[in-house]
Amino acid sequence: MVNRVHTDPERLWSRLMDMAAVGATPAGGSNRQALSDDDRAGRDLFVGWAEQAGCSIELDGVGNLFARRDGTDPDALPVVLGSHLDTQPTGGRFDGVYGVLGGFEVVEALNDHSVRTRAPIEVAVWTNEEGSRFPVSMMGSAVWAGVLPLDQVRAITDRSGISVGDELDRLGWAGTAAFGKPLRAYLELHIEQGPILEASGSSIGVVTGVQGIRWFRVTIEGFPAHAGTTPMDRRRDPSRPLGLALSGLHDMAAAHAPQVRLTPAMFASEPVSSNTVPDHITFTIDMRHPDAATLESLDAELRSLIAQAAEAHGCQHQVEVINDCAPVVFDDECVRAVESAAQRCGIAYERIGSGAGHDACHVALKAPTGMIFVPCEDGLSHNEAESIEPEAAGRGAEVLLHAALDLADTAT
Ligand SMILES: [Zn+2]
Structure with a gap:
């Protein structure tokens, strides 16, 4: 089967570069921290493009933005494509932005070819994914999915005491769209932010889920x-x-390779003195695994190793959990839609798990969800040198288009 509709990789790349110019840093990255004037300028640029393409714009109470291209069936649930436009203070040009502009490229491609889908297509821009200025990551999607209450999030302040609520009101982003509305499907296109696809030579990662994280x-x-x-x-x-x-x-980590991630860090001893045997030592462990049952058994093994070590030297100890995110398994139909789109496009792909958290983790609590990864240079991200090939960006958008068409056409 030959695909009739195509994305335009050059248009996508030039939009990515136009967006990167908003809040550009001297070292070639972007600085558009959440709810700042630069974040607003980035959004305004996007909204201008979306309105020109005939989309209607909606905002919900935490500033999540949805640009909608209507379908032929007014009762059909939307297929939502999206990610985030905010960045780290020394962020790259592609983390998040690529998923928003890739989603918008799908809308543009459908317009180019005068294709009407039965289900509406919406491009989502989630508020404050990065959590660098206001310290809760994936904030907008958390409120949307009911994971965090809006009041609690509005009260979060940055280092200068300005609250999320202050900024939402100042920017006029506190909209009225319903949280957690039913979706036909949600697909998030993202750079891998890791080295696996580059090493294997696959152009597309069909993301099957996100590993669990326990601190x-x-x-x-x-x-x-x-x-x-x-x-x-x-x-x-x-x-x-x-x-x-x-x-x-x-x-223990070596015995559970290659899927486990274990990172002891933040070692501190008290009193702060080089000539006193410490009263106590504290440290953190970041442990991750894609399988919930394995994460539980690793938790038990970790506690028993620490208990045995303490006991062997006559010491007391405590282990507390300070952060816990369950593994996410993406919807089988969405995963298959991405996989068969890659097949139809003749693009080399592999199934892959995500090592990092994404807005898709929250959306998955409410709607069938999938993700598409493209390789990034040296697996580098959260860095101004973050880089992807224009051809790689084009391939990801093309797979997103055909997966979205599959889901939007078959909407019930
Ligand atoms: Zn991201």
Whole structure:
């Protein structure tokens, strides 16, 4: 079967470059932090394009924006394509932006070819995905999906004391569209932000889900004593169980390779002194795995390793969970729509899990959801040097178009 409709990779690339010029940094990246004037300028640029393409614009109460191209069936649920336009302070040109402008390229391609879909197509711009200025990431989609209440989010302040609510009101972004409306499907196109596709040579990652993330804070208690006068065999030094626990944790991670991710960090000892045996040592562990049951068993193994290490050296310890995001498994129909679109386009693909969180994780709680990854240079992201090939950008948008057409045509 030959595809009749195509995206325009040059138009997409020039839009990406136009958007990158808003809040451009000297090192070649973008700085459009959430709800700032630069974020507004980026959105205004997008809204101008969307209105020119005949889309109607809606905002919900947390500023999530939906640009809608009507379908032929007024009762059909929309197929939503999107991501975010806000960036890290030293962000790249593609993280998030690519999913919004790739989604918009689908709308433009349908206009070019005068194709009417039965279901409406909407391009979503989620508010504050990055969480760098207002410290909660994937904020807009969290409110949309009912994960966080709007009041709580409006009260979050930046370092200068300005709140999300202040900025939503100032920018006129506190709209009235309903949160969590039913969708036919949601597809998010994104750069991989990792090295797997580049290494394997696949042009498209058909994303099957997002791994679970659990953060722990560990405290190991010792007994403070003089570093010069206390014989080694009379100490209760928390660095001894720390060493034993770290070695055991890394062995555990190696035994569960390649899917597990384990990152001990933020080591701190008290008192802050080089000639006192520490009273206690604290550290964090970021542990990730795509399978919920395995994450639970790794949690139990982690606790037992730390307990054994502490006990072996006569130390008390505590392990607390400070952040917990369950693994997300994307909708089978959406995954298959992406996969068969890649097949129809003759583009090399592989199934892949996401190591990072995305707005799609929240949307998946409410609607059938899938994601498409394209390779990025050296897997680099959250960096001004973040880079993708124009051809790679074009291939991702083409797969998004055909997956969206599949879902929009068969809407019930
Ligand atoms: Zn992103």
